[in-house]
Amino acid sequence: MKYNKMLVLLCVLCTLLISGCVEDSTVNTESTINAESAEDYNIAAANNAFAFDMYSEIVNTSDGNMFFSPYSIFTAMAMCYEGAESTTKEEMSNVFYFPLNKNVLEISLGEMIEQINSDNENYELETANALWIQQNFPVKEQYISNVETYYFGNVTNLDFIGQPEESKDIINEWVAEKTNDKIKDPISDGVINDYTRLIITNAVYFNGKWLNEFNEEGTGKRDFYISEDDDITVDTMYTKQYFNYSESSDAKMLELPYKGDNLCMYVVLPDENDIESFENSFSISDYEELKSGMDSEYEVKTWLPKFKFESRTELSDQLIQMGVIAAFSDQNANLSGISDEYLMISKVLHQAFVDVQEEGTEAAAATEVAVETSEAVDVEPIPEREFRADHPFMFFIEDKRTGCILFMGKVESPEYEETE
Template identity: 55%
Template structure:
């Protein structure tokens, strides 16, 4: 039987959960709590979508660190975008294909629970706010004449607000590719280009699912451009470099423990914040292997409002484009790339063949602009208290960062800066 391709495109900034906890008992207890509130959730009210999203974020981050090939590898991705795209895929998955996707993404076994929660969180993300731009969008692109089940199309439209469009992948592959790429560019303010690579659409392509996420926000407390200056930055490996470093002394939520410091940089509108986690030792490679979702949550919960935090953070702007197929297979999604069961989408056999994730981030004095995209191809077969003592947050060596939606507690974007690239 000939195999047919089903391509899924995801656009956003967000991750998976994996981490080291000091003892195996703690690991097992934490995993049991996460599983109970995610995979085993029996109702919409029981499903903790933030825990699921953030756990996946840390797992995916762990996988991405294994893909690094150079000394100055920055990481940036959108767990929410990847999860949203995969949830549209999950809607049509059955049997062990469904089970494996559920285990990796912490999706509830009950599909209705997932799609209702995804509908609600996307409605909240897309709620209008004049203080910032934050939008997510989904689309389903179908080969003309290909028999996709009506129930699946209805669910994509209702719960994911997905646009459904017929294209001629077989007769006009390049025109189809351009149409999809233009859709992505339009929904990411032209920051994500050529998500669908040349020659990726073939005569076996049948469906492409796209998810796009775009964020542009200004800081509540903007950095003064006059105070931006060249300062030394010390990569984990390699020699000292001189980078454009922003400075501000203001009131921020701040915390620290024996291993790291954390600061919250809120965006106007107070719905989103960037959290920067700075290891106290200049060894991010070691730190990130031990830093878990539980550690991150505890670090955030222990923050206090400090009247004066002398804050130095480098400007950074970079793009990434990553093939995620092998990472997802390593994480446990095996059948979906081979003997898959996506009979909820079509009676014609389908299987994932590739997953591509593309992102953009620009952090400067005024605020942050961020975007990301992912492509999956399938083949058939805070505490309110004051701390008066001034603190210093000096990010002069590699650090991790998170952009969170404070309304949902979901990590929308996650990454690390090994080398602060900034090309004007």
């Protein structure tokens, strides 16, 4: 008789900015998967292609506002991919655009983590990884070494079987510490049980300011049209500045930079008030085309609602639909690079929070992936542009140095409640 064990991957991405940043893909799938060197592998393009694929799956199973961290999911699953073999490896490679040569991914992701963690006096941005192992469980030394070397992960032994509550508290405290208390209790009741053998965590924290803050005096109650026939009154910020701005035949894009100019928020506003149709056709190629067409020669009159919401999503079904099938199977999963005992993914949970206001943005996300094992120059005046976000829109928080999308979401109802 087989007894299921559990490998849990908890991936946490927290961003705090407190005053002051789908189908088709620009990735050549074959060359990406078969890349034989880090120079040949564009990890940001792989992450971003996955971001749009994941968005398409989530949006089909959720209503209203949406927010998630593709980078967090991508990184945690990369740590799982480190131990994947056979069909499990191939499917994960296809879905996440991971290279079949694992060393290429290790080097690429390690370099990205180091760049994200590079010091900058204008903001705080740091990512952290950890591996929590059931005491006496036989995890392969090479896997542990790779997690420590390439993912800069700390490795700790816990007693999931004898002390599940204590183990949960230790991990949750680590998550809270790494995310400045923005993600609390991500390991929910029942995640750790007698079959839990590993928990993998990833955390990212960002604290910064808008490069040019919105003046609070410009914020006022304005209409936001949830649909053509339904509107609400929300706190809407206003500013008039020179922003990077672009237009396409069906949308506008605005870049809101953060101090340090290494990170920014891109806001994509459809021309028509039909977010469902727009998001179903808006691809990563459209996103990149809008970015490449941006310029800052216009003063842009900008109206943007304050918004704050949180979400918790179970992503297992979406990942299975995307093609990660064997990893969730108690018959076909192959994570033998982690342990000789049988491992399989049982569930993937993602938790996220975002808060956008005059000084900046506060955002946090956490992902739990449970894997069971059974065994300025003077110029002539130029016309102004208007960016009036008074109907549903998409938004992205991107690391401009790497081109990596850290957060991605949409706002359908930006009702805002002040936090005391």
